Amino acid sequence: MKLLTGLVFCSLVLGVHSWFSFIGEAFGGARDMWRAYSDMREANYIGADKYFHARGNYDAAQRGPGGAWAAKVISDAREGIQELFGHGAEDSLADQAANEWGRSGKDPNHFRPDGLPEKY
Numbered sequence: 001m002k003l004l005t006g007l008v009f010c011s012l013v014l015g016v017h018s019w020f021s022f023i024g025e026a027f028g029g030a031r032d033m034w035r036a037y038s039d040m041r042e043a044n045y046i047g048a049d050k051y052f053h054a055r056g057n058y059d060a061a062q063r064g065p066g067g068a069w070a071a072k073v074i075s076d077a078r079e080g081i082q083e084l085f086g087h088g089a090e091d092s093l094a095d096q097a098a099n100e101w102g103r104s105g106k107d108p109n110h111f112r113p114d115g116l117p118e119k120y
Helices: 002-043 049-061 065-084 089-103
Strands: none
Touching: 002 049, 002 065, 049 065, 049 089, 065 089
């Protein structure tokens, strides 16, 4: 009986630890997404939006499952809001492709336009 109680207790502790880890990753991923958005606004560089989409998703996903989840939720919400306001469906599909590219761990520099300052 003590062994069973110990196993259940350890499972609960590990489960709680996993949730704390997931939540921390999600908050970090949200910060990564905000940083990419802020950098995009600061750079104000024509043709760089797909790069910043991919970079934000990449950075967030590198944190773990919580970061990848946050990146997907934020990306989907952003594209959904833009769709409501009548932005182009083609651009939204291209943005989502860049989002998925980054979340899957592929190099965001694939979308980097020539001439974008090295700072970004």
